[in-house]
Amino acid sequence: MLVKTYGSAVFGVNALTITIEVSIGGGNKYHIVGLPDNAIKESLRRVESAIQACGLKMPRQKIVINLAPADIRKEGSAYDLPIAVGILAASGQLENPDIVNYFIMGELSLDGSLQSIKGALPISIQAKTAGFKGFILPAGNSREAAIVSDLLVYGMKNLTEVISFFNGSEIFKPVAVNTRDEFFDRVNTYPHDFADVKGQENIKRALEIAAAGGHNLILIGPPGAGKTMLAKRLPTILPPLNLHEALETTKIHSVAGKLSAADSLMTERPYRSPHHTISDMALVGGGANPQPGEISLAHNGVLFLDELPEFKRSVLEVMRQPLEDRHVTISRSRMSVDYPASFMLIASMNPCPCGFYNHPSRECLCGPGIVQKYLSKISGPLLDRIDLHVEVTPVDFTELTSTIEAERSESIRERVIKARNIQDTRFSANSNLHYNAQMSPNMVRTVCKINDAGQVLIKKAMEKLGLSARAYDRILKVARTIADLAGKEEIALEHLAEAIHYRSLDRDSWAS
Structure with a gap:
């Protein structure tokens, strides 16, 4: 007797229908x-025991199981x-x-x-797209699958429950998740705050600019100056995820198996902080069975x-293409998968191996040329792709013990959202921007126009700092963001000057 059941295979962040044909x-x-x-x-062996x-x-008897289409590689234990x-x-x-x-x-x-299993959300989306009535899967994945509307999702604990469901000997209720209520209830929940x-204050200003324009940023300063503490709080001033972004982000984490049983929809912007021993593949994604990396x-x-x-130098260099294209393609002999990778890069570093170069009160112990050698571990092309270079100095005792409450993330986020709304209006004709x-460089020339005084200023800066054409574009982008935060239609001289100020690592004299 021949029987067909239906499942799915995940490639990248999308799924396709697989027919499981069983003949006895x-x-x-x-x-x-x-x-x-x-x-x-x-x-x-597992099926027989179960x-x-x-x-x-x-x-x-003789059992033949065919996974169709037969020319696509099937992987994993979810079948x-x-x-x-x-x-x-x-x-x-x-x-x-x-x-x-049913998808099973x-x-x-x-x-x-x-x-x-991994990839329950993209599989659930495929089940709905293919016109299936419902989706039967493990209870641990039921909430993430249930965010797809108009699809009956049943979370089962064991094979006995699945048999009872199809035999009709027990009634099961489909898992229900109110996506909008859950999303809006948790969208602004963060454990950290800029307060x-x-x-x-100058570092907070730079982070506000980075958040408002989606710019990459690097913090350079001695140990204990607060670089990591500030970076951890950056997501709290970013605009909340919209529903489309939340679904897109949840799909990636679903494919990677990073969602817990209690999760249905990711409502907080991801914050990933890999250790410096990470490999190229773990950062950008890949493997024999390609999986999304940290950048995705x-x-x-x-x-x-x-x-x-x-x-490692090789790890940093593989980020160059995703930083520009905002997606990464993993190619293998039998397949090629594409993962989205539109992220904000925030990096931190000590100014030298001992950490105290340019410190106001402690002496640097590094010998001649050591500081420059340390900084040269980061290639020029990678630094070009980082829009803001910010020097972090230690907090003095007076500020550290002050009882004056600092500005909260909520207030900063309001300014960031206002600037992002201006940009949404500006780029409304382009759905991917x-x-x-x-x-793009062409759009920079159109959107980031500067007056004659600004042209003179940026020309002097390029000559003095030895800036590349990419750095020139990024200064204009940052200046445009600063103007947006100020609510100005034109880029003024002070906006351009502040943007040039954030190119400290381009200065030849910085580490001399």
Whole structure:
């Protein structure tokens, strides 16, 4: 007897429908075809044990299982459940023609319980797109799958419950998640606040500019000056995620298996802070079975690289293309997947190996040329892609012990949102452009026009600092953001001067 069940395979952040065909006939061997990986080939051992744990029988006949389309590589253990249901239906132990109306996915334990899978959200979206009635999956993934409207999602704990569902011996309620209520209830919940930071008003100003225009930023200063503390609070002043961004971000984290059972929709902007020992592949994504890397997990949020010179040179250089294109393509011999990677890069570093170069009260212990050698670990092309270079100085005792309450993140965020609204209006004709940092060179020439005095100023700055054409564009973008924060239509001389001020690492004399 031939029975078909339906599941899905995830490629990148999207899914496609997979048909699991189960045929039982004469003979006594089991066969799985359709380009399965080792995890799928081993599934029959788990399926057999799970079926027996439910008090049913594994057929002792020839079983052929085909995963169609047969020319696409299938990977992972999530096909256990549709294979088990197909075997039970083909052997006459489960009779329900409604099986073909459901996506079925889940990994089986030997006792029949269901383990969580990766990519439940994109699979759920594909089930709705393909016109299926519902989606049956492990209870641990049910909330993330249930945010897709007009699809019946049933979270099951074990194979017995799935059998009871199809036999009609037990009534199960579909999982319901009110996406909008959940999103708006949690959208502004953050554990940190800028009010916790004493002093450092100039650094807060730079972070506000970075947030308003989506600019990359690097903080240079001695240990204990507050670089990490400030970076952790950057997401609290970014505009809240909209529903489209939240869904896009949740899909990536779903594919990577980073969502907990309690999560349904990501409402906070991601903040990723990988250790400096990270590999190229872990940062940009990849592997034999490609998975999103840290830059994709930071999509629509912040990627913080602490102690930038300590990262391997090759790791930093692979970020150059994603920083420009805002997506990364992972190519393998049999496939090519594309992951979004539109993130804000925030980096921090000490000015030298001992950390006290340019310190107001402590002496630097580094020998001649050591500071320049330390800074040269970061390539010029990478620094070009970082819009704001900010020197962080230690907080003095008076500011540290002050009882005056600092400005809260909420107040700063209001100014940032106002500036972003100006940019949304400006770029309304382009659906892929939302803030100043995303402008192309051609658009910079159109949007960031400066007067004659501004031309003279930026010409002198380029000659003195030895700036590249890319750095020139980025100064204009930052100046445009500063003008937006001030509510000005034209870029004034003071806006341009402040933007040039944030190119400290371009100065030849900085580390001499």
